[in-house]
Amino acid sequence: MKVKHLIGAVFETMVKGIVLVLIITFVYRTAVTAYDFGYRVFAEEPISRSGGRTITVAVAEDYTIRGLAEMLKDRGLIRDADLFVVQELLSEHRGEIKPGIYDLSTVMTVAEMLAVMSSGSE
DSSP states (O other), rough: HHHHHHHHHHHHHHHHHHHHHHHHHHHHHHHHHHHHHHHHHOOOOOSSSSOOOEEEEEEEEEEHHHHHHHHHHHTTTOOOOHHHHHHHSHHHHHTTOSEEEEEETTTTTTTHHEEEEEEEHO
16 A cells, blocks of 8 residues: 555656646746847847848738738838737837838838838838
């Protein structure tokens, strides 16, 4: 009987240890991902550092920020559409993007793109 209890206690301790390691790993990875995303909201680098491409984009009258972000990502102007949505939400140009046709460059930061798009059609 003592051997069964001993084996059961060892097994239970192993399971608790494995669960604890899984929880710690999950928390660590979530924290690193959240920190990285938060850092990139304010410090995202442009796609190109120099010699970038100029791309013409058209913002429709009935645009959504999500749709605009997906279009900019597809055109190669930004890396992450979700990040763009958050950056627009926290920027001084929140809700000020005007419909029109804009020349944006891969050397521009998101803040610069938002400033151009909120100033009106070029």
